[in-house]
Amino acid sequence: MHDVHRTPLKQSKTINRLTGRQVFLKMENQQRTGSFKLRGALNKICSLTKEEASRGIVCASAGNHAQGVALAASERGISAKIFMPKKTPLAKVEATKSYGAEIKLTGETYQEAFTAASEDMLANGSTFVHAFDDEKVMAGQGTIALEMMQQCPDLEAIVVPVGGGGLIAGIAVAAKTFHPQLKVIGVQSQGAPATYNQFTGKNTGYMNQAKSIADGIVVKKPGKHTYPVIEQFVDEMVTVSDEEIAYAIIFMLEREKTLVEGAGAAAVASLLCNKIDGQRNKVGCIVSGGNVDLSKIEHYRKLSHQFLDEKPLTSMS
The missing domain is CATH 3.40.50.1100 (Rossmann fold)
Structure with missing residues (x-):
């Protein structure tokens, strides 16, 4: 039986310069089937x-x-x-x-x-076979953290996109088991923040409507099995807008020559748009997938321009 790829953990000088830290991108968009x-x-x-x-x-x-x-x-x-x-x-x-x-x-x-x-x-x-709410599925996703800790043993934080929570639950358990001091930070889309809402105490997390360009993380309620794990092991949750996600997609395409889908760009967006506090210098970032509907790239480009028009990044000038 074939195995999964051990995907690259790479740095980008541009991202390091723009964020003022060392960012290590875990390229799961290069995994077999194009995602983690x-x-x-x-x-x-x-x-x-x-x-x-x-x-x-x-x-x-x-x-x-x-x-x-x-x-x-x-x-x-x-x-x-x-x-x-x-x-x-x-x-x-x-x-x-x-x-x-x-x-x-x-x-x-x-x-x-x-x-x-x-x-x-x-x-x-x-x-x-549930997409996220299953312990064996979570454990499989957690192998990403094991690889990252081998590839860069002194990581201080891992930033993870969150939909139903299977990826971050698996990563958090693996990370905290071997490096309890390693921070695990979740990123949701502002249009689908069910887990973020429950984590930050805003509400129970159920949403009637959820919409985002990051279709891979549009989930209306936190997982029954994933959420307790997230509550116990995850340190922080933040959200990013569709414009910020689109900016990250276009940034990765133009600067890094790599195709990243909305869910995969969410964690990158949180770093580029300063959503994560600045205390941690060596940060792992999960680029979770690259299965983009190419017909939407022009739409993402427009959203990205909108974002840049409204909030020019001072460090980009």
Whole structure:
């Protein structure tokens, strides 16, 4: 069975100069399937019993988890049925199909696809592989932190994009187990701040509406299993606007020659836009994925210009 890539941890002189610190970018956009999600999916699917595997897998995803599950299932020879929202970009649907999964386009949002997948699981007795709210999935994502601590043993903080919380929960447990003093900071989109709201005591975290260009982290409520882990092990949570995320996407494309999706740009945006306090100098930053719908790049460019017009970065002059 194939493994996940040990992705590069790289620095950017430009980002270091603009932020006044040493930033180490963990390039999960270069992971197989184009995102970190393969790690959790592979860990979960490799740990299924023969009996669980024989029933086939079902899951719901807006894109990256779908590709991770489809690839991991095909490598273990398990059939996979994946429910995706109708508006999922064609590139993500085709990529998932190419790994051999059966695709069902259902509903307008991830939540509706998730409901349909849950009903299918009950009807057919399939094994459900959740996108984030699962301990094996969280543990798989936590391998990123283990790699980062090997690649740069004196990191002082890790900045992580947060949707349902599987990535930050796994990273926080791994980081705090080996380096309790390492700070773990979560970043959410201002348009989908469910976990941020609960973490900062604003409300219980459930949102009727959630919208952002960072579709990979648009989740309406914190995970039942992920949130208690976040509450225990995460140090800080911040939010970034769509304009700031778009600025980070275009920045990474133009300055770093690398394609980063909205969710993957969120952590970068928090650093470029000074959302993280300045006490920690060596900061790891998770660039979680690169599966961009290329037709939206022009829209991101416009949002980025809007951001720069409204808040010129003094350090960029």
